Amino acid sequence: MSDPRFGQNRRITLPGPLRLDGGALLSPLDIAYETYGTLNGDASNAVLVCHALTGDQYVASNHPVTGKPGWWTRMIGPDKPIDPARDFVICANVLGSCMGSSGPASINPATGRAWGMAFPVITIRDMVRAQAMLLDHLGVRRLKAVVGGSMGGMQALSWAATFPERVAAAVIIASTARHSAQNIAFHEVGRQAIMADPNWRGGDYYDGAPPAAGLAVARMAAHITYLSEAGLTEKFGRRLQAREAKSFGFDADFQVESYLRYQGLSFTDRFDANAYLYITRALDYFDLAEEHGGTLANAFRDGATRFCLVSFDTDWLYPTRESRVIVQALHAAGAAASFVELSSPFGHDAFLLDSPELNRVVDGFLKTGAPR
Incomplete structure (x- = not known):
């Protein structure tokens, strides 16, 4: 077999x-x-x-x-x-x-x-x-x-x-x-995050640092749409991440924040930012x-x-x-x-x-x- x-x-x-x-x-x-x-x-x-x-x-x-x-x-x-x-x-x-x-x-x-x-x-x-x-x-x-x-x-x-x-x-x-219009809207948020990254350089970044930060944010936004509210609540709720109390800052206080950041960063290791632009545009069309x-x-x-x-x-x-x-x-x-x-x-x-x-x-x- x-x-x-x-x-x-x-x-x-x-x-x-x-x-x-x-x-x-x-x-x-x-x-x-x-x-x-x-x-x-x-x-x-x-x-x-x-x-x-x-x-x-x-x-x-x-x-x-x-x-x-x-x-x-x-x-x-x-x-x-x-x-x-x-x-x-x-x-x-x-x-x-x-x-x-x-x-x-x-x-x-x-x-x-x-x-x-x-x-x-x-x-x-x-x-x-x-x-x-x-x-x-x-x-x-x-x-x-x-x-x-x-x-x-x-x-x-x-x-x-x-x-x-x-x-x-x-x-x-x-x-x-x-x-739908909602689908297109979510994709546009991701595309704008990539194009706003200073490393994007109009898409001509292949000889330097890629727009990893922008691509990570695009992935975070999209990943939310792949999950359900019930699933997120069951998996994370409002539980804090590796701490006993809120930091009163902008670190990843909540487990769901840490999860999304991980998903965004790990995605940049295997995917190209320009490819993300092109494929999301194909989907929207x-x-x-x-x-x-x-x-x-x-x-x-x-x-x-x-x-x-x-x-x-x-x-x-x-x-x-x-x-x-x-x-x-x-x-x-x-x-x-x-x-x-x-x-x-x-x-x-x-x-x-x-x-x-x-x-x-x-x-x-x-x-x-x-x-x-």
């Missing part, structure tokens, strides 16, 4: 060009990716796993920077819903990110220096088109399934809308078909209905993809009502769609945490076509 810890880490340079939604042509195109398992003879067992905003291709193997296990080892592995003994699992670092795929931190072949803010602005659909080019290279014409949570779910939706003939099934977890004449159902009328949608009752970043909008559009388009709302105290991040019910739902859908 295959062991997902021994994933194949690869990087490919494709000649392109990739035409972006913004009008630019990107060529050549680097894509870093990992695979687990073996593609079968008729190339019918490929499962594409799409990562979220701050994720990467190390979905089920140790991260080379942090040393931590892959971000979805709960979902991928022997006898798990996505099993490399059965499935050929692919996870690619998205376009615009910073773990080997083309992005602002990669080298612009025209200048020999990092792209910085000269890198073209991208969209979720651009990320999907880049993944399609990778699958062409791997000899995968049709996916058994595309699976993703959060931004990964947006990619899964975009896959089904952009390449309906290439997707047999799609699993969309804790996601949405468009970013995402509006699947707008891409299809203003009607979400139009995005799904031309395909035979089966869909499974999952939401969490404490997720206020992409709440259940957003999933219901997608389900209604799928039904209007005549698509086969299953939906379940799961209960969890962990908010949006529930899809990354231990959730036997989520595993049961995904396992049932991938094996039988419907949640069990």
